Amino acid sequence: MSVAFDERAPLRLVEPGRHRVVDVALFYGERSGGIRTYLNAKVAYAQRTGAFEHRLVVPGTQRDVSGPTCALPSVRVAPNNGYRWPLGIRPLADLLVELEPDFVLLHDPFWAPRAAVTAARSVGARVVMVHHGSLDLDVNAIPGPNRLYRPALGAWMRRAYGHVDAVMAACDPLGDTGREATLPLRFGLDPAFFPSGGTERGDHVLYAGRLSREKGVFELLEAAARSSEPWPLWLMGTGTAENAIAARARKLGVADRVRMVGYESDREALARAYESARCVVMPGELETFGLVAFEAAASGASVVACTSAPSARVVGPLAETFAPGDIEGLAAAIERARAGVPDRLAAARFASAHRWEHAFAAELADLEAL
Structure with missing residues (x-):
């Protein structure tokens, strides 16, 4: 009231x-x-x-x-x-x-x-x-x-x-x-977030966002440590937890797999960064929408998101999901996304509609x- x-x-x-x-x-x-x-x-x-x-x-x-x-x-x-x-x-x-x-x-x-x-x-x-x-x-x-x-x-x-x-x-x-x-x-999408069709997928898993505890980055490091395949993890962004993230990566033995790539403000460059990753992961369970999953799905990327994020429901079948607090589920969702082939036609339709x-x-x- x-x-x-x-x-x-x-x-x-x-x-x-x-x-x-x-x-x-x-x-x-x-x-x-x-x-x-x-x-x-x-x-x-x-x-x-x-x-x-x-x-x-x-x-x-x-x-x-x-x-x-x-x-x-x-x-x-x-x-x-x-x-x-x-x-x-x-x-x-x-x-x-x-x-x-x-x-x-x-x-x-x-x-x-x-x-x-x-x-x-x-x-x-x-x-x-x-x-x-x-x-x-x-x-x-x-x-x-x-x-x-x-x-x-x-x-x-x-x-x-x-x-x-x-x-x-x-x-x-x-x-x-x-x-x-x-x-x-x-929320909506800039025209940049649309599958290009000409971007080759790399082997790395991409996180894009603020580098802080509440965004799920430490849980993502845990999932990387538990994975059976030593995939590279790229962290795109800045934040107050950069030093703590580096220390945790060393403690978990995955520091050699983690690459800090900095904040990207250009929409076109960000869209291609999404599309060129093997998958884009939004690991936070406290997201009140989750624009990264929204933009990445429209760009034609394989996407992983927590079920608690509202954008995961909007994206629907374009994302692999996991339950809040489930590190094993996060690791499994990443493996499914890495193994899958993005549906670029569905991504294009999604981008046009939003x-x-x-x-x-x-x-x-x-x-x-x-």
């Missing part, structure tokens, strides 16, 4: 037509994953089609609201992925009032959610909290015993989600936030229904 509070102004009626949509995203780093991909695609879609007026608000080095992406002052807090922390609450609240949006989408519950909701409501906007994470994912990303901060983080999320008009999610947010998903969070244009047109219709 939506919890009202004293500061709430009457919502103005939104007439059909060209609406003003503002996305607010704290976790928008140079090397962040699905959130940045979604938001960049949305900026491009709005500019290309003119379907709605769009502004993206993110932390930056200084205030700059001259273009479609608005930056507010912040400090860098995570060099590996470029995450920044905003300086104060007032700059965001003032900007939302200045922009006079019809809809505000908050992509996390941590950037002054109460002030943002109050400011948005003061100009008659509807506010949607977009659920990209989960309590398990967030607490596992923080070093130390999570029993100390899990209750506080859970309480914060419930308060933040309690004051918005709707929740948008690809997974079930009820247990973490006390709110059901009102709107589906849809373009960003379809996702954003449906999202706009959902917002208008509010």
Whole structure:
């Protein structure tokens, strides 16, 4: 349910037509994953089609609201992925009032959610909290015993989600936030993610994503150690656990099979990296969607994903799956994917059916229904 509070102004009626949509995203780093991909695609879609007026608000080095992406002052807090922390609450609240949006989408519950909701409501906007994470994912990303901060983080999320008009999610947010998903969070594909037909498969297994504990990389190393065939493992990305991953690989005796290949931002290069791998593995059981499996399947790659990832259900037979926490099942799924032949025709059909244009047109219709 939506919890009202004293500061709430009457919502103005939104007439059909060209609406003003503002996305607010704290976790928008140079090397962040699905959130940045979604938001960049949305900026491009709005500019290309003119379907709605769009502004993206993110932390930056200084205030700059001259273009479609608005930056507010912040400090860098995570060099590996470029995450920044905003300086104060007032700059965001003032900007939302200045922009006079019809809809505000908050992509996390941590950037002054109460002030943002109050400011948005003061100009008659509807506010949607977009659920990209989960309590398990967030607490596992923080070093130390999570029993100390899990209750506080859970309480914060419930308060933040309690004051918005709707929740948008690809997974079930009820247990973490006390709110059901009102709107589906849809993802799409860049045209680059399409089988080329001319890329030769290598022998390596590819992981692409943040190098951190909560993404399942350590479980992937365990599966590599248990495999009967010593396949090469390529890790594409950066993150805070790089040194710990290297140490675990040495301990498991697979260091000579592991290759760090760095973060790749170019869509065409990433699609060909997917397609040229013997298989692409998304080992995390805490994924709240799992864009890597989605993109890799559309590129014509053999894919392995955990059954708990929403994208595994979307991809369907284009992926081999394993149960959460099942290292032997992960190793077996990798062997099946390595041995199989990708169905490039099915991949092409999948890619064509899941373009960003379809996702954003449906999202706009959902917002208008509010």
